[in-house]
Amino acid sequence: MLRIGMRELCDQQDTGSPGAFFIAHHIKLAGYNIDYPAVMGVKYDIELLSIHHSSDFLLLIDLPKIAPIRIIGGHPMQNNPLPVIPFCDAVFIGEGETAIKEGIKKIEKGGVSSLYGIDGWIVSKEWKHGYTVPDTVIEKELPDENPPYLNHSGASASWYIEIARGCPFKCAYCELGHSTRYRPHTIEYIRNAINSIDTKKSRKINIFAPDEASFPYYQEVVNLIEEKGCSTSFSSMRIDTVRDISLKKNHLIRMGIDGMTENTRFKVNKKITNRDIINYFIRRTREGYVQFKIFMVFGYEWENTEDFEEFAETMEAIRRIPYRTNISIRVKWTPFIPQPCTPLRKCIPQYDHDLVARINEWHVRVKTPRGIGAYITNDGIMGERNRQRQVILTCGDENTLLKIQKFGNNWENEYYNDIILVLRQLNNIPQFRRLFLFHSKYPKDRFHFQNATFPLPQTICCSPLSFGKNGGLTGL
Numbered sequence: 001m002l003r004i005g006m007r008e009l010c011d012q013q014d015t016g017s018p019g020a021f022f023i024a025h026h027i028k029l030a031g032y033n034i035d036y037p038a039v040m041g042v043k044y045d046i047e048l049l050s051i052h053h054s055s056d057f058l059l060l061i062d063l064p065k066i067a068p069i070r071i072i073g074g075h076p077m078q079n080n081p082l083p084v085i086p087f088c089d090a091v092f093i094g095e096g097e098t099a100i101k102e103g104i105k106k107i108e109k110g111g112v113s114s115l116y117g118i119d120g121w122i123v124s125k126e127w128k129h130g131y132t133v134p135d136t137v138i139e140k141e142l143p144d145e146n147p148p149y150l151n152h153s154g155a156s157a158s159w160y161i162e163i164a165r166g167c168p169f170k171c172a173y174c175e176l177g178h179s180t181r182y183r184p185h186t187i188e189y190i191r192n193a194i195n196s197i198d199t200k201k202s203r204k205i206n207i208f209a210p211d212e213a214s215f216p217y218y219q220e221v222v223n224l225i226e227e228k229g230c231s232t233s234f235s236s237m238r239i240d241t242v243r244d245i246s247l248k249k250n251h252l253i254r255m256g257i258d259g260m261t262e263n264t265r266f267k268v269n270k271k272i273t274n275r276d277i278i279n280y281f282i283r284r285t286r287e288g289y290v291q292f293k294i295f296m297v298f299g300y301e302w303e304n305t306e307d308f309e310e311f312a313e314t315m316e317a318i319r320r321i322p323y324r325t326n327i328s329i330r331v332k333w334t335p336f337i338p339q340p341c342t343p344l345r346k347c348i349p350q351y352d353h354d355l356v357a358r359i360n361e362w363h364v365r366v367k368t369p370r371g372i373g374a375y376i377t378n379d380g381i382m383g384e385r386n387r388q389r390q391v392i393l394t395c396g397d398e399n400t401l402l403k404i405q406k407f408g409n410n411w412e413n414e415y416y417n418d419i420i421l422v423l424r425q426l427n428n429i430p431q432f433r434r435l436f437l438f439h440s441k442y443p444k445d446r447f448h449f450q451n452a453t454f455p456l457p458q459t460i461c462c463s464p465l466s467f468g469k470n471g472g473l474t475g476l
């Protein structure tokens with residue numbers, strides 16, 4: 001019988017994905033011999049590698065195989081599987097509970113090549129640049145055999161129960177809204193899952209879905225968890241769909257705002273007005289909630305540095321609300337990264353240094369209220385270098401990791417030099433013009449190429465390229 005080893009490609013502290021657990025569970029149910037996690041030193045027939053995030057693609061480069069056949073799956077494959085293709089024998093795109101078992105059966109009979117042409121599968125040796133990526137395979141009905149999952153990898157063990165897949169809202173920048181169809185679990189499934197939990201192992205239950213609060217029976221689920229004598233944390237609640245969900249008053253309320261202006265938010269299908277945000281704070285603080293975290297995306301192609309002022313004005317109105325007690329508002333700033341499965345896949349990201357400086361200055365200014373009020377803290381801004389890495393990996397193709405492998409530790413600089421080389425080669429091609437976004441707001445020492453921003457060295461300025469009156473490159 002085939003021996004299967006499954007592992008997660010991420011740092012040790014990030015292991016314990018419920019999705020990987022579900023796949024291993026279904027393979028076991030089908031009667032296969034699977035070790036999850038795989039035991040080092042054991043020789044397996046098939047290696048299943050689950051990837052949680054595109055930034056973990058880098059770990060693939062030096063990862064020895066533990067079996068002659070390596071299959072890669074995981075959520076990022078539904079967004080863009082291209083970079084991993086040269087580092088495995090097959091890629092599966094989609095929800096694997098049913099499809100992986102069938103895939104293993106095929107391999108058992110006819111080897112990995114027998115997966116060629118089957119929905120959701122890419123066979124690496126048959127793949128050629130420019131081929132169309134297969135559609136995501138989804139489970140017709142959400143599997144109701146998936147048991148609650150006890151994750152030991154954090155500081156304390158906690159149970160995980162899935163309540164839905166996909167997201168009904170489809171914000172234009174978010175891969176979770178576009179990589180699969182929205183399907184909630186039935187309340188019966190969730191009730192049974194909560195009832196079956198062994199509270200001796202843990203009393204902490206995490207219910208998960210891309211947007212938890214859109215689950216139609218969310219309050220009932222929260223009540224069931226409390227009746228069981230357990231606690232739950234709370235993920236993110238859209239402020240435009242606010243419902244009378246009653247939570248503990250010390251719960252951290254997470255809010256994805258994701259656009260500094262109304263114009264941006266409406267453009268990305270997150271239709272929240274500034275007034276909605278202010279009213280949400282008035283309502284929630286009157287209800288007694290005191291801890292908030294705002295998630296903010298910045299760096300969309302159309303954004304201006306001045307857009308920040310609209311956000312600052314909205315926050316000023318929130319600061320002026322007469323609070324009865326101190327409240328805490330953390331703001332997490334994430335630069336926009338184009339996700340290939342979303343409508344904004346071709347939107348060129350920008351990293352505006354003036355804007356980042358303004359954000360930092362503003363945080364210093366508004367940190368502490370006068371008297372009782374809102375303490376606003378900066379929960380972090382992703383730096384430009386990290387953003388560039390993520391753009392390269394998220395939007396990469398079959399050559400991305402191979403190039404990084406060739407360049408070694410210095411890959412960011414070398415990758416960039418490689419792109420300069422490509423630019424020089426493209427210099428005489430008229431279509432080249434289309435690869436750039438010319439705009440005066442970009443610093444003159446930067447340019448944009450294939451959805452990324454790169455620093456521009458002096459050498460290029462001496463080439464046939466030069467800056468036009470808008471600050472963009474001309475002479476192409």
Ligand code: SF4
Pocket residue numbers: 167168169170171174175176177178210211238256
């Ligand atoms: S940002 Fe949130 S609400 Fe919007 S699509 Fe993604 S998960 Fe859904």
